[in-house]
Amino acid sequence: MDLIQSRQNPLVKTCIKLAGQRRERLKSGLTLLDGPHLLMAALDASLPPERVLVAQSALDRPEIQALLARTTAPKALLDDELFASLSELESISGILALWRYPEAPAARSRGLVLALDGVQDPGNVGSILRTAAAAGVEQVWLNPACADAWSPKVLRAGMGAHFLLPILERVELPALLAQFSGKVAVTALANSISLYQADLRGDLALVMGSEGSGVSTEVMQQAGLRLTIPMRPGLESLNVGAATAICLYERLRQAGG
Known part of the structure; x- marks a missing residue:
């Protein structure tokens, strides 16, 4: 994976919009899963991500490596400072995923x-x-x-x-x-x-x-x-x-x- 260091990178710009704009999420049908727990839960539910971003300092963590091995989605490596700018968490979670959320089902009339x-x-x-x-x-x-x-x-x-x-x-x-x-x-x-x-x-x-x-x-x-x-x-x-x-x-x- 090549290291991404610029906020002008198209993938990074997309993530910035998805993180902060409901309009962008509605238009694209995509959102961000921030952290290993959410990505693991999505994979456990057979709802794979479309793209995975990893912080440079987290690449060697066993937990991150295990998650990367579970998905065939394209992967990108981000500079730590750039990765942190995409997340609202105080400490770097190490992994982000672009994920397509499901279309709404028909409304129930019972249950x-x-x-x-x-x-x-x-x-x-x-x-x-x-x-x-x-x-x-x-x-x-x-x-x-x-x-x-x-x-x-x-x-x-x-x-x-x-x-x-x-x-x-x-x-x-x-x-x-x-x-x-x-x-x-x-x-x-x-x-x-x-x-x-x-x-x-x-x-x-x-x-x-x-x-x-x-x-x-x-x-x-x-x-x-x-x-x-x-x-x-x-x-x-x-x-x-x-x-x-x-x-x-x-x-x-x-x-x-």
Whole structure:
């Protein structure tokens, strides 16, 4: 592999755009997997990368060598300083991959669906996807106000969940919820029942709202179940990631684990 040292290199310029621009990711269908864990998870899911970039100082690491041996994708060697400019991690991960994310499937009308209504923090979206994969969610819907599911930040927070979950982005939630044949549940403070009094078994679409304003009015109108998580007095709300985990695992408990 020849050593790349210039930011003007076409491959490097492409990576810079993919790292920072949602528009570029949408146009190309590509994103960046930063670090050995994400690349390993993609390979384990039989979702190989299109190109692999390795930091010069990491080339001899056994972990990196093992990953390079698992893929036939073209490989490029980058100067450490140049490699670091493509990553938001504090220490050099050693390996980056250009990866084509899958096309969105058709929306489900049955099963267990998780819908995110304006969840904007990339860390929250990633951790929610990770919880959803663990709890057996069959599909995740994100409306246009949500953070980009395929951004490097969300991918890192998801820790491989993206490779196990069918994800639909930029969808109109009211329309999809209207065609859903099962229960639609939202988290809400007013006119709601305790999560632990609700029947969450069977086909269910669970909607979690934004960090600031919660579920939108249009989506709230689609809900047959309004849920609240019991909390001690004086505490206004939970982080949306924590609230999602509590709701999904109560559903899992009711369904028999």
